Structure formats: C-alpha cells, structure tokens
Amino acid sequence: MNTSATPNTILVTTDASHLGNEALAHGASLARALHAKLTVLYIHPDPLPTVAEAYIYLPRDVAEQEEQMERVRADLARRVPGARLRIELAAGRLVPRLILEVAREEGADLIVMSTHGRSGLGRALLGSVAEAVAHHAPVPVLLVRAGHPVKDWGAVTG
Numbered sequence: 001m002n003t004s005a006t007p008n009t010i011l012v013t014t015d016a017s018h019l020g021n022e023a024l025a026h027g028a029s030l031a032r033a034l035h036a037k038l039t040v041l042y043i044h045p046d047p048l049p050t051v052a053e054a055y056i057y058l059p060r061d062v063a064e065q066e067e068q069m070e071r072v073r074a075d076l077a078r079r080v081p082g083a084r085l086r087i088e089l090a091a092g093r094l095v096p097r098l099i100l101e102v103a104r105e106e107g108a109d110l111i112v113m114s115t116h117g118r119s120g121l122g123r124a125l126l127g128s129v130a131e132a133v134a135h136h137a138p139v140p141v142l143l144v145r146a147g148h149p150v151k152d153w154g155a156v157t158g
Helices: 018-034 062-079 095-106 121-126 129-136
Strands: 009-014 037-044 084-089 110-115 141-145
Touching (some): 018 062, 018 110, 037 095, 062 084, 084 095, 095 129, 129 141
Parallel strands (some): 037 084
16 A cells, blocks of 8 residues: 555446446546556456345356456456456455455555445445445545546646
C-alpha cells in the first residue's frame, strides 16, 4: 500500500453486468488522471442452487466455466486496454473477502466498485457486497451508482 495521498494502484471490480461495467470507466478515468496502475477484478460466481432451503456449491462443467471466463477476459481487455486483469473463481469463497484479499495482493490504494444503491429490505434480503467491502477495506472505496456520467479528471499533479 502507498502511504501518499495519491493512489498508485486502483482496483476496479466488475461482475460483467451493465452496472458492474460502469465502475470500469470511472476507475480507468481516475487511473489515467493519477498515473496509477489499474487492476480489474472479475469474480466468476458460483452456481448456487437451492437445496432444502440452503445454498450449496456445485461446480459447473469446467469447459463451460473456462469459456465464460475467457469471454469476460476478452471483453474486459477491450474495455480497459492496458489494465492488469484478474479473473477469479468464487469457488465457495465469500465475494467481499475475495475482493479484499485481491486488493491486498495487488497493493491497491483505492477500490472502485459499482453498487445498486439498495436500502432497507432490498439490502437486508440480498446483502451488499459493496457495503461489506467498504466496511472492511483498509483503503478508500469509491462506489459508483448507475447513471453517473464519467468525469474526465484530466491530469492530476501533486
């Protein structure tokens, strides 16, 4: 981790959805302005079928998983050229914990991620990866909500 006020490494997370990809543009704009390294993290979700009112991890067909992850990798490489890409399988691990582990491994000084901005019952029922990461992260977390235009920060000098 960097001890100066300006981030050297920015970690952007995405779930490859439209909303998840909105964080990419914000993170890339900040990285350009700050001359920071950009790492993009995609966590391939576990299939979670309901069995007896509980969730269990059932591995998918390995070839199918690899194809899906390769499609995501190619799409991310096109969206954020030059960024370091990390593709991880959730494989039964909690997504917020995995994001925080990758942030530490990458030496991230800032985490950028999207959020649905749910509150109340929606958040209670669905949980919030963004909220968990923001609560436990040892670095600042920038949460991007849907529809916010990407700001061109220009070059930040300091």
